[in-house]
Amino acid sequence: MRNPENFREICAEKKVIEDVLGKCMQSYEEYYQLALEPETKAEALNDYYSVMISRKEFDERLKEWLQTVERSPDEIFGQKHFIAHGHIEQIVNGPQLKCMDVVGLSHLSVQMQNCWLILTQMGYEADTNSSDNLVEIVKRPPLHLQSKWVNEAGNLTLTGIESTFSHLGKFLEGKAMLANTMYGEIVGSAPAEH
Numbered sequence: 001m002r003n004p005e006n007f008r009e010i011c012a013e014k015k016v017i018e019d020v021l022g023k024c025m026q027s028y029e030e031y032y033q034l035a036l037e038p039e040t041k042a043e044a045l046n047d048y049y050s051v052m053i054s055r056k057e058f059d060e061r062l063k064e065w066l067q068t069v070e071r072s073p074d075e076i077f078g079q080k081h082f083i084a085h086g087h088i089e090q091i092v093n094g095p096q097l098k099c100m101d102v103v104g105l106s107h108l109s110v111q112m113q114n115c116w117l118i119l120t121q122m123g124y125e126a127d128t129n130s131s132d133n134l135v136e137i138v139k140r141p142p143l144h145l146q147s148k149w150v151n152e153a154g155n156l157t158l159t160g161i162e163s164t165f166s167h168l169g170k171f172l173e174g175k176a177m178l179a180n181t182m183y184g185e186i187v188g189s190a191p192a193e194h
Contacts, residue, residue: 080122080123080124081124083118083122084119084122084124084127085127087114087115087118088115088119088127088133090111090115091108091111091112091115091133091137091140092136093136094108094111094140095140096139096140096141096142097140097141097142099142099143099144100142100179101142102176102179102180105142105145105172105175105176105179106176108140108141108172108176109169109172109173109175109176112137112165112168112172112173113173115128115165116165116166116169125165128164128165129164129165134163134164134165134168137165137168141172141175145172148171148175149168149171152167152171153167153168
């Protein structure tokens, strides 16, 4: 399946490349005129062959490029389960975040949002909700946030709702947003000297 936006960009780039080659061919005609003079004939032929080799190379690369564009994402990036596994592994295998690592927490939150969107669209939502994966992800935030997540997940369970990857992602997103406020930045910073 072709992305129309990318296809338009490729066609525009192809047009630019063809225009450049058109100018090369025009300069070939000028070289041909020079070739009528015996002393410039060798130079003109050399330049002509350079243009023709470039044209052949361009045609080959353009053909490969267009074939790549027409291939499906599965062919380009691999089978879906490899893509799904790769996204989950990035989140599961990351380091535990330090207490005031606001950037790391924000990054984890964004990674989880991206992973959830991609895997849901691919039909791999069940992989995100694997209890093994959730347990490993819960180990990543700082201990105080792990404790708060235990309360959050417990409240969900008491209402009859199983906690999911999406719940954990929204929880971490909220905590990352709080940590990025003016007051969130004060917590854990060194006291100001007077």
